[in-house]
Amino acid sequence: MPGLFVTGTDTGVGKTLVSAGLIVALQRQGVEVMAMKPVAAGCHYVAGQLRNEDAEQFHSLLNCQTDYSTINPCALEAAAAPHIVAAEQGQRIDVDGLAAAIRVQSEQRFTLVEGAGGWRVPLAGHEDVGTLALRSNLPVLLVVGIRLGCINHALLSAEAILNDGANLLGWVASDLEPEDTRLDAQVAALDERMPAPRLGRLPAFAQPSPSLAAEYLDVSSLMELIEALKNPI
């Protein structure tokens, strides 16, 4: 089965909201979905185990019986750049090991993986989120938080994703600033320039939720991918 690696133009741009919406939208189509947050910086202790809110949300949305640590193998307490937090603890993030863990899941069922921050966020030495995505063999979805500055961030991120040799399946807009009167114009500017299709646009929700986000996401291209792999020619 395939999957999707969800990256973003930055931290806090809507990756988790879009990912949770995709999980719900795919489940509504009858797809068995696994979701992972392989590296999470920003965790709290639950019964002696470090847990992250993004991964906990995925855990609660999944129908399958999955251990928390399978969803989030690398849990770091401080909410900061992951390689820095790991180094502070005398650790190094095992990018190869994480990629292997993702491939184990994606060989069994559709696996949605949320990165950490954006595409070029370092994980260990020269290995970054992009390295993890490439070694996971998953197509990439870029979440663009629509706010001033996002046009440049989105175009640069798309360029980096393609230059690294990844398959950019599409992008999703998430409106972050409802008071911005030029949101539509910014999305239109990206529609003209992005090298991949837009699979949806989340309005600025007063009360965001996975089921609400699912209403604004077009999973038809993902369904085609899933069907094509189910019925190879």
Ligand SMILES: Nc1ncnc2c1ncn2[C@@H]1O[C@H](COP(=O)(O)OP(=O)(O)OP(=O)(O)O)[C@@H](O)[C@H]1O
């Ligand atoms: N379209 C939207 N409407 C309302 N709130 C939004 C929208 N998009 C994102 N948010 C909110 O912005 C915050 C950041 O979003 P989210 O947690 O999805 O970002 P992220 O990219 O996953 O961040 P991180 O890098 O920390 O994982 C959350 O509180 C989320 O609910």
Ligand SMILES: C[C@H](N)[C@H](N)CCCCCC(=O)O
């Ligand atoms: C803590 C935050 N929510 C993310 N988990 C990690 C973001 C790392 C960003 C690093 C950077 O681009 O400078």
Ligand SMILES: [Mg+2]
């Ligand atoms: Mg997140």
